[in-house]
Every structure is written in C-alpha cells, then in structure tokens.
Amino acid sequence: MTGFSGSGESSAKSSTESSGGGSATDTDPGLSPLLEVRGLHVRFATRGGPVEAVRGVDFALYPGRCLAIVGESGSGKSVTSRALVGLAGARSEVRADRLSLDGTDLAALTDRQWERVRGGRIGLVLQDALQSLDPIRPVGAEIAEALRNHRIVDRADVPRRVVELLAGARVPEPDQRARQYPHELSGGLRQRALIASAVAAEPDVLIADEPTTALDVTVQARILDLLAARKADGTAMLLISHDLSVVARLADRVAVMFGGKFVEEGDVADLLHAPGHPYTRELLAAVPALHAKGTRLAVTAPGRAAVGPGDRAGCVFAARCPLATDQCRSTDPPVVHLGAGHTVRCWHSDEAWPAPAARTQRERGILAGAGTEAGAGAGAETGAETGAGVGARAGVGAGAGAGAEVRDAPVIEVDRVSKSFRRPDRTRRQVVRDVSFTLAAGETLGLVGESGAGKTTVAQIVLGLLEPDEGAVRLLGRDWSGRRESARRPLRDKIQLVPQDPMAAFDPRYTVERVVGEALGAPGGRSARRERPRIRELLRLVGLDDGVLGRHPYQLSGGQRQRVAIARALAPEPAVLVCDEPVSALDVSVQAQILDLFADVQDRLGVAMLFISHDLGVIHHVCDRVLVMRDAEVVEAGPVREVFGAPREPYTKELIAALPLTD
Amino acid sequence: ACGSSGSPASAAPAAGGTLTYGSDQLPDCLDPAVSPEDITGIVDREVFDSLVSESHDGTFHPWLASSWSVDPAGTVYTFHLRTDVKFQDGAALDAAAVKASLDHVVAPATASQYAASLLGPYTGTKVVDPATVQITLSAPFEPLLQALSTPYLGIQSPAGLQAGKTQLCTHPVGSGPFSFVSWTKPTSLELKNNPAYNWAPADAAHQGAAYLAGITIQFNTENASRFGSLTSGQSQVIEDVPPVDIKTLKAQSGLGLLTEQRPGAVYTIGLNTAKGPLADPKVRTALMRSVDFDQLIQSIYFGQYARAWSMLSPTTPDYDATLAKSWPPDQALGNQLLDQAGWTAHDAAGYRTKDGQELTLRWPAASPRQDRAALAQGIQAEAKAVGINVQYVNEDQGAYIQDLIGGKLDLVDTSFVRDEPDILRHFFASDQTILKGGANEFGLHDPQLDQWLNGAAAGSDAAQRKQSYLAAQQYIIKNALAIPVYVPTTLVGYQTKVHGLALDADGSLLFHGAWIAK
Amino acid sequence: MSAASADGAGPATGAVPRRRLPVRIRPARPAALAAGLVLALILLAAIWPGLFTGRPPNAVDPPAALQGPGAAHLFGTDELGRDEFSRVVHGTRVSLGVGLGATALALALGSAAGVVAATAGRVVDEAVMRVCDILLSFPGLLLALLVVAVLGPGTADATVAIGVSMAPGFAKLVRSQALVIRRSDYVRAAVTFGRRRSEIHLRHVAPNALAPLLVLATVTVGGAIVAGSSLSFLGLGPQPPSPDWGSMLADGQNYLAVSWAVAVFPGLAVTATVVSSTVVGAYLRRRFEGRGAGDGF
C-alpha cells in the first residue's frame, strides 16, 4: 500500500531549491536533527485522478523543541504527519529525498521494522480523539497495547504501568479510568488517554495532530500544558493545528502550509508579528479574537486550499491571493529570507498588505434604503464572490430597522426560564436554570459556555421549539412561550434560526431554490419558481450567485451552505436571528467570511441576534453583550468589553485566561 | 408370480443382523383394524398373524387356525386354533382373543376405515371352546377367507386391545415373527425378532423364528433420496423404487429388483356419474378416449407400470383379459362425442362451452405424489386438446374429504390392492357409499352392477362368480363409469446380500424368511 | 443535540429489516448495468414470453420426455415432454409476479402501518409496533407458511403470505425513518417557518421516509422471489400446470437420474433473477445513499 521511492539526497530535483533557500531547519546549529525530512511528496490515486496532497516539504525536528504546522483544512497537514509513520493511507505514494530518524533511513524499513518505529520511536496523537480510541475497548487496553507491542514492561506489570501513564497524563482516578470505555469519558480525558497511549513506549518524537480541536478552552489549556511538559522532557514535537493561538503557546517554530507546501516558516514570534506570506497574513487577519468588533476579517475570496492533481506550476496560493500577478500564476515563487530562520515562498513578500478594514460606522437605525450604496462599498472590499453585494431589497429590513426608538425596545424577553430533561434512569437533569435576559433590536447577544452548559436548550426555548418548565419568553412584547403552536404561528416569521449544521437542516431532496422558497412560504417546486426573483435577491444578499439555485445542499461547500442557511433565515424578514454555533464547523478563513456576512446583514437589516458559540474569540468579535453559561446557569453577563476586560466570576476568568491571543 | 430375492444356490441362511427398509409412506396408525394403508399392512404383517394364509395361487392354508369349516349355507365359519401360540406380551392365543380382536374391528368406537368392510355381512364371533371360534354372517360372503388372511384382520393381543385407542395405534402387540419396539414419528420405526415364533403359515418357505434380529423401517417419501439410500447402502431394501431409477438399479451390481403387478383395483380415475358434465356418458367416453394414456404412462413410469384396460389388475382372479386394447385413444371420436353432447361452442381459452357454461371438470387431490401429479398434468394437457378443462387442484385432507362427501368434484383417483375381484363391489355397489366406508364416491346406483357384484360375493359357484365379474368389468368400461389407468406394480429394490424376501398374495413384502448374507 | 457521545459510529441493533437478503454489496456501474440488462430481459420475458419462445409451456409430448438440452429443446424437456425453455420463460411471469406482488403488498401494508405508528400517538404506535414485533418473531418462511395454511396454496395466496410476512420489516423501517425525520433539523426548521404539522408531514416526513423505502423494496424483491419459489417447491405456491420455477424444480428433482437439465435451469433462472435484481437494487441504494440521504438502512 504505501510505497517509498526516490530516497537519498542524490535526487537533484528539490535539493537545489531547499538547500539554496537555506531551509529553516538549519537554524538550530547546536543540535543535530532527530527527524529529518526533505522533499516529501505524497500522492493519492483517486477515482478523479491523482491528488498531490504533499508536494515537497522539508523540515527537521530536534529534541526538546516543537515545530508547528498551521494551515487550513485540506492543506496536507495530517497527511504529512501520517507519512512520517509510514501510514499515509491506502493508495498513497510517498516519495522523499530524505526521511531519516536519528540517522536511520525510514524509507528502507520493512513492515516489521516500521512497527517498531511506530509508537516506539515516533508517537502519533491522531486528529480526532473522539474516534481515535476503540469505542468497544476500555481505554486502558489501548495503552496496554502500546506497552505490549514494544515490550516495554513485563506482561504482569502492564496494568500497573497503564495506571501510571494515565496518572502521568493527569487523568484523575487513573485506575478507574483505565477500565472505562471512551464514551464514558469526557473529551479532555479521552485526549489525555490518547496522549498516554502515544507516549507509553516513550518515543523520542511526538506528533500531535490537532490535539485541542473540539475541546473547551479550559480543557484545551490543560492539554497544551501536558504537551509542554513532554517537550520539556526532551521529546521532539511536531504540532499540527489550524489555530494560531494554540501554536503560539507551544511551538518554537511555525510552518504555514498551503496546498501541500510550506509557504512560510519561521520562529513563532517572528512569524506571528511579521507575517511575510499573503496567506499567513490572511490567516492572522481571520482570527476573530485578534480583531475588534466592527472590523472586517476576511480579505480574500472564499475557496479551499488548492490541492489539485499534479504539480502545477506557479504559486499554490495564486488563485486566492489579492496580490497575485501573472508571474505568480506561471512560476514557482522563490524562497525569500525575511530574517533569521524566517523564510517565505512568495514573489511579493515585500509588498504592503491591505490593513484589516474597519467597517464603516455601524449603520443601525439608518433606513435600509441606503443599503444599495453601502453594499457596493462593501462589495469592493470583500472581493469577487461576495462582491455581488450585500444589497438588501428595500423592504427586507423594514420590519426591524425602524429607527432609534425601536432599537432599545426589547424584541426578546426571557424571564427566569428553567428546563430539565428526564434521564433514562428517570431522574431529572436540570439543563437550564433561572436564565433571564433581554435582546434589543439590532443588538447581538453572545451566549458562551462549555459543551453541555445548556446553550442550545436556551436557543430552543427562545425559538419556541421547547417549552420551558418555568419562566416565560416574550417576543416583540407578546407572549411567546406557553402558547399553542397555532397561536404562535403568526409570529413565527419574526424569529429565525441559523443552525450549526445546515446540511441537516435542509431537506435532502430540496434544491437551494426550494430550501429558500420554503421559508418564503412557497414550499412546492412550482411556487418556489414563482418566487425566484426574491430568492435570487436573498442569495445575492448573502453573497451567492444564481448558479447555486438548482443545486442540492450536498453539492455546496460548507461556507456556501451556511450562506444558504442565512439567506433562508432572512427570508421571512425576521426581527431576531438565533445563531447556534453557526461558524464552529467552518475553517478560519471561511469562518471569517461568514462572520463578516453576519455583521453586514445586521448592518443592513438591523436584526437582533442571539449568537451562541463556545469560541470566546468569535463572541468577542461579534457581540455587544455576552452571557456566560455554566452548568445550566448564567454565571456572568454584561457588555463584551467589560466581561472580557474584567471578568468577575472565577469561571469566566479561567475562560478568558485560557484564551491566548486577546489583545 | 412368486417373488423372492436371492439365489437359492447361496449358502445357508444366516441369522442375525438388522435390516433397514426404506418405505415411501408414512403410517398414521398401526392398528390394522383402523388404518387401510399399505405401509400399515407391511408393518402389521410382521407383528400380527392371521387365522389363515393365502398363497399366490389363491389357495388358503392353515396359520393360527389349524383347520376350518364352513356350513352349507355359507354363513357360519368354524376355526380350530393352534394351542401353542403366544402373543408377544406372553398371553396365549385362544378363541376369546380371536373374538376380542374381531369385535374390536367392528366396534363403532374403532372407526375402522377398511377392516370392518372386509368382514362383509359379519354378525358376530362366538367362542365355542378355548380352541374353537365361530364367525357368523348374515349372508354368504365368499371373500371372507381372503379377508381374514390380510394383515388388516390380524389377531391382536387381548391385553393390547384393552390399552385404548392411542396405545393401539402406536404400540401394536400381536403374535407375529417380529415385535414392535419403537416408532420415531415421522422418520423411523423399529421391530425386533420374536424368538418364540414357531407358527408360521403352513405354506411358508421358512418355519420357526425369523432370521433377522430386527428391522428398521425408514420412512422416506423423497424418491430420489430413498433410492440414494439403497445405492449408498443405508437401506438394504426399499419400497417403490422410483421408475426413473430402475435403469440405474439394474446397471448396478449388488442390487436386485423384486417386481410384481399388484392385484386388486388398478389406479383408476373415478367419474362423477351423478351430476355435472360427466353425468352424460358421451362426455365420459369422450374423456376416456381423448387421452393417450399409453404414452403418458410410458414416459412417466419409464415402462415399469403396465397400462390398465380393466378396473381389475391382471393378477387379480377373474381379470378380463379381453378388455386389453379394446378402447384405444381416439381424439376424433372424443370431439365427435362432445359435439353430440352439445358442447359445441368454444370460449376464449379454447375450452368447449354449452349454454355459456365451460366444460370444466374439477379434480381435487390431497397432497398427491409427484408422479400422479405429473400424470394428471398430462391428462389435463391432452383433455385440453379436445376442449375439456380439467382442473387438477391440490387440497388438504380435510377439504378433500369435504369435497368428496359433498360431491363437489368430477374426477377422483384411487387404487386398491387386494387379491379379490370383490374389490369391485367396494367401488360400485350402491350400498358402498363413502359414508358407509365404501368407495362408491358418487353414489352410483346401478341395479345391474349391484346384482352382479353382490351376487358374486354371496355365491359360492366359482364359474358363476367369474361370469359376473367379467360382465361387470365389461360394463364399467362400456359405460365409462371409471377410467383404469395403470397397474400398480411392486418395485422393491434390495441389495443382493439380502435373501429370502418374499411377496404375499397382495404383493406386499414379507420379512419372515429374509436374511442378510455376512 | 445531545452532548458529545460516540453514537455516530454506533451499530443499529434491530435496524436490519428482516426478510430481505442482507446484502452488503456496493456494485460498480458496469456490474449494475449488466445486471440491469439481465433484469430487463427477465422483465421482457415476464411481459411478453412469446418474444422468446413460440412453444406453449403446457403442451405435452410424452415420447419426447426428459430429453437433454439440444437444438430441438434448448433446455431439454420434462417428464411429460414439455419444453423446459418455454416453461422457464413462461415461469418468469409467475415467479416475478409473486416477488413483485409480495413486495408491493409489503410496501403498502408496511408503510401504511409505519406511518400510522409514527403519527398517531403513543398508544397506537406502541400497539402497531408490538404487532410488528410479534409478526417478526416468526421466522420468515414460517409466517408465510402460517398464512398459506390459512389461505390454502395457490399463486395469489403465496403472494399474500409472503407480502404479509415481509410487511412488518417495512413498517418498522418507515416508522423509524419517520421518527428520525420528524426529529430532524429540517423539520424543526419548517416549524420555525410556521408550517403546519400536516403540511410538514406531507412535504418533508412522508417523501423522505418513503424514498429510501422504495430503494429498499428493490433490494427486497429478490428475497420475495426466493420465498415464493421455496413455497412452490414445497407445493404451496402456484398450482400445476402453471409453469413456476419452484415447482418445476420440485418435479425435476425426481428425474435427476435421467436428466440433469430439469433441475438445473429453473434454479438458474431463480438465481439469475435474484442476483440481478439484488445488484440493481444495491446499486440504486448506493446511488441514493451517495446523495447523503437515508442512511437508515
């Protein structure tokens, strides 16, 4: 399955470039590299032709140091990491000029020898801790497996050692946990157990692929601490992440990957403060936590990393780059040294980068009629695809955006609502307790808290999809909770949902036209066609062109789908949008575009938003006020600036402290 | 035609060994007084002895009765019993035992399906002394001795008779050469040697206890697998070798075939003379003549079964050989007769109609054997050629009986093995309706036939009886009362290491003298 | 909406509707095309047998009985000299009729019961599902046999028997589909647009629950055909002289010693029909699943 070819430095192909460029790997002259990779290529044979997932990557890992690879989804990070342990995948072809571990040529290993390297010399913590532990085996068995494979301790000592390792990974009550199954553990514990299994045989190299994704910020911080401890013990580490804040905490050096190549490499501080490559700059610009509310995040057009068939000439980022010239598109860019150990592959690394634009002052209260003009302005900034404009039809925002006096009238009043669910064992579990808040027109209220805190439940109550056990909800001054569905129906238009997973929220048989049409009260195929002009208008509002009208949701990208979902939510001209984790499934750059879109929509239409997220950075960027939930209760509430600037509750403090990159 | 297996030149009979016999029927009750089935007869023949024995030439010989006499009026039969006979349960055979046995046959509670009818105008049995028993009849009844020689009137142990209906059905106890051991429904039945046996019929080839230590009867209705069990050596003897396999059997060394045409009523299709289209003799004759039975039988039975021309089988006494080939197939005649009968129009499916009524004949069958179903389909196809729609429908036993009793059928197929022309009375005498246990399914009431058949049963003049039976056979064919189809034939396959197998007068297997060469 | 749980990869116990061939193939397009072609021929034979053979299936010719395959008789002849090829071709209609009829009946009965269970409240739901459980507690053929015992043997009766025995599987599937869909986000979304309950059922629940069902039905036909021919092999299906594959085989079994052809071709016909319909069904299912919908089966 996995085949190596072309090992050895004699291969002329990429050596000129990498040695001539003086790869960043040379910057630790005091130490000899433990793992050395040069000219790594990985290609997959697929139905649609070969896919070049990794195209010539060079790096080295040193004991006690950490290299991070960042980059958007699909850029080839995971494939790179898997290639290092000889598990690139079925139908893959791996080529490397050099792939050596402590002087041994990995490319020449037999299957049996590989098995000794895996886990024994190189530990790999896979991307998805949820699924990287066998669900039908106790977690202890996985750790024991590593011990047995490498005969680390005597058979009889294995259970004891498993407990020690769990304890070492800071798992509380390790002897009990060892006997538990993955689904009985929280995400953080699972990740720790997984790390314990990866380091059980004490490998010299540890590769951690997105070790903190899908974890709550507080848990995330603890996992990073754990990895930092391994690093301090002298393990050479390769950290893979798309989250720059994580990287900043752990890594010494960063490589930015795009389209299967390292487009920029350097020491963490250098690279984050003085990014040289347009893509790195975009990446940094897209981090919401780094940018105040009211600034635009996205700089470039949406689109996935260009991992395509074959080695095309030209810069991999050219298609998305605002600075791209014909030269970029035709010729591979050279490696440019920006400073000590800071290199970038770009023709234009010296050119000025457009500063993140502050959006024009928020235009709440200004009549929606002005939309066309402002839309054109915004279009110029957002680039080609969104450029079609955030042009609102005159009427769309009218219901809500009716001037300053309306702004402060609450659209939603939530008064001491509580909700509990029956557990399978018939006890009740309090999911929401005594939650109260109001939401004014045009305002954005953030709802933040860790998983299971009850955020979605609050959203459902507000949407009138769940009845609170106690308390009441009022919508636009009228009773909303505690009424029959038929009585609620006339007001339904006024409150709409933007879901986390739009795919699941669309009828799989419907085309985009029908999806949006349904929200306009035209559910049939024919009636939707009659509404086509309005549907088009709505799609244009969210930056989609007519081409998507006839497509099915599964034929759209994640970002496009979320745009359709937003268009659909806007269709009935709501006064409130409830957004439940609307961007957490998206890549940073796509996330940035969607967040921009939300801001634009709110500017145009003046809708109020209840914005749910577990990502403080996103909340910080989007919201006016914030509610922090923990264990079913609101523990802190207030304007974003106050809560983030001076958190009062210990839990909030912990949350904010764990957020690495606030400015 | 005496059938017997093994070459006489072989070594002296060896005792011992269990013989496995594959039967193609599943018995449902082993009380001979209840069940009329062939397989019951075969099993019971080994378990029960009869008062007298009939040999192949039609003469009678002493068995349990050492001698007998008939009074001049032909209504009182006196039997002198052997005194040395013991039942398998240890009881001695005496006149009281014979009386108990016969009384059991006619008792209404027994609900005898066949045995009671064998006794004819029976009025009772009298114990004269322990060794003498008298059977009285209300009228002379010539077939009585033959009836008494069949296993269906075998003498049962008095203790056994006390045991009740279920026990009688499942645990037969008699005085025969083999005693019953066990019956694993529906697959097999075990018999074991009765070492005390020393009272074989006077005409038997072998006297004393049977050679075989036991017999295992495997019930195996699947033709192919039954035959397979013989070739693979799982069974030493099988009944009803599928005709298709006769060639294979003959070609294989170490296998032998015991074959004999069975006496009695041949496989016959009875016609509903009482109502429906077949009430018209022209239609009956048309059906009879329109089907080429020769070819069908030849191809379905691979030449192993002879074509029947009379209701009686050629091996039955008083068989009318002149009927042979007297009514050859003639579809032109069939068409002509049907036209004459008024069935002139044709419907869309090609069947004849009269007054808008299709010429449909209903022929139900209760889970028929495959060969008979095939035969029926052949008949169906040929009848269609002259425009008759024969509907051959598979029914369960209950529905079938209801159809039969209700007369909701036009055709019915039967055969009946018995070495007695009196079997014709069973089918055609007007008092032999099915409700009375007879086989006159359609309630035929023909004074002419009644006179012949009842007269022959009562008459003791052999020549006159013969005349009556010949006339009856001719009459049946002439009036198309039933269509004789083929002559059932015993086709017993055996491994040649089995010797001494014999067939009784009815063509049923006898194991008393059988032995297996070592 | 539940907190993180690993149910995504969880197995679906009991979700396997019984009485269909549990085939897990994912045929490629060429295989499906080939199977589709075979199936098309079979369908053509069922609709228009005269296209393939001019001989009547029931015409007997005793002297020509049990001939092997040859120029005169492509598949040979049976014990009555009937042309085996003609009988196999004409048998297509009977066997396919039983298979399709039973599936259609099961589909109708099952989806009616399933929709009722899913929509008519707890008590009805509970009742319908218990009845399904009860019927599912009979082994497939046994339930069909029970129905035949009640109705008596015959083509229509066998069809009904098989249809009834397959219906509970469909009912459960429809119900679970409907329930999943009812709890789905898109139905929730429809509620937020103020759609009425009845309208939601009509526009979202029903079509989405039924679509995978139709695909399932194509996979099920094969099982129904096998069940039908098993019944007729046992003598409980179409009655003679109707040329039916199962009963042809049952008859042919007796003549194996003379002619192998009588037992081979009807069995081949059943197998070819079932294989091709299964492949086509599996391909359709795969296409359907590929669209990201209905992974409920």
Added chain:
Amino acid sequence: MTGRAAAGWLLRRLALGAVVVLGAATVAFLAFHLATGDPVRVLLGAETPTPAQLAEVRTQLGYDRPVLVQYGSFLGHLVRGDLGYSYQTREPVSELIGDQLLPTVELAGSALILALAASVALAVATAGRRPVLRGVSSLLELVAISAPSFWVGVLLLTFFSFRLHLFPAVGSDNVDALVLPAVTLALGLVGTFTQVLRAGIERALAEPFVLSSRARGTGQTQVRRRHALPHALVPLIALSGWTVGALLSGSVVIETIFSRQGLGRVVATAVGGRDLPVITGVTVVSAAAFTLTSLLVDWLSRVVDPRLRENPA
C-alpha cells in the same frame, strides 16, 4: 451500568418477550380459526364420519364452545405446555416438537458453526485487500445468497451423494449424513455473513482508532483481530434474529430434501396437510425461541459494544 439497572432492563425485556409470545400464540389461534375447512373433519383424516360422529368429536374437542372460551382454554393449555394433538399423527404436539427439536438444533447448530468459521476466514482474508480475490468472493457470496437452498441442496445431493457416493443421501443418524444438509444450510449464511463481516471490517479499518492503533506499532493482522473483527461482530450479532429465522426456514426445505428428521420437516408436512395444531405449536415455540434469541442478542451486543449499555431498549 449498575446491577439494578441491568436487572430492570432484563425484567422489561422479559415482560416484552412474554407479550410477544402471547401475541404470537394469539396470531396462531386466529389463523387456526380463520382457516377454511372444518378442523374436526381434518382431524378425522381419511375417515368419512357420520354427522353424529362429527358432532361427538367436536364436543369432545370443545370446538362447539364460543370462540372466546376456546381462546381462554387454548391459552390455559398453552401455559401448561399443552399444545393439542396433531391432526396427522394424532400425537401430542408438544411431544412431537420435543422429539424433533434436537435434530433441527443439531443441523442448525452445525450449519451456523460452519458458516461462521468459513465467513470469518473469508472476510478476514478478503477485507480491504486483493481486489480481484475480493471481487470474485463477493460475486460468489451474492450467488450463494441468491441461490435458493432447495436448489443448492438438490445439486449437492445429485453430485456428492448420487454421483460420487461421498455422503449418504438421507437420515439423521450419523455425522456423515449431517454434512450435506449442513453445508447447504450454511452456504446461504456464508454469503451473508461474509458480506456483513467484511463490510464491518472494512468500515472499522477505515476508522481513526485503527490508524491510531497502527501508529502504536500494532501489526496488520493484529489490528484486524483485535480491533476490526470485534467491530464487525456487532452487526453480525445484530443479524442473529435474521439468522435464526433463516436457519429455521432453511431447515423446512432442507430437511425435506434430505429426508432428515426435524422440526422443519414437521412443519412442511403439517402445512401440506394443514395440520394446524402442529403449525400453531411450532409457531408458539419458534416465537419463544426468537424472543429468547433477541434477548440474548441484545445482551451480547451490550457485552461486545459497551456504548449500547447507555441507551436502554
């Protein structure tokens, strides 16, 4: 899951099982009464009784009572294990079933073991590798699944028994006689099992935890054995209900072809002769067996897959 919760689960399942068996019995009773034809006449078989006799038997058997009373007494007898008398053999049905159960279990058991062994070997050998072998294997499996067992049985019988004389054609006495029927019965299962297992193994092999295990230095074969196979067993266990049904249905046909003793043969004969008491009896017994199996299956699934313990039935 706590012991108490487990006990509660078991109790609930048992209660549900009792409902199902009761329901099956009711269905059977209904079938009995819906069936056309007079049971008394069927019971009397070839006899041609007088109306008086009929009436007598009818009273004797209680068929003259109101249907509800009959239903009550039917259930009452059922609880005591009394299933009535066979029309055909006039034996108590419970005895008949008791006698015939063992050979069927023997046949079904050996077929099951055979099928499991063969399909595990096949699935492990072909899952995710050797595309040509895998293709051939899946085609053969499909044919094995699709070919009706009566046909396969007849072909095997012809070839191995009649032509080659390798195995006896009939009987249930010795191990030899079990080979062909068991193989016939197993063949259909092998196809299904292999496909299910292979799909399961392939699905499991694509899961991150397998990659994770490989990254720990676990070899190919070990990964298949330790991780993939147990996962593939879960759907196989879930299929047990189907399997039991297939085995029982299969034995009806196969016992007929091979003239074996057993429940299947009893059923086939009973249906042919519309021996409703027997059919009813077998129905109730098989419903009970089925219910027990599904209980066992659910329990087994919970053992194999701990995730299921979280969501009680």
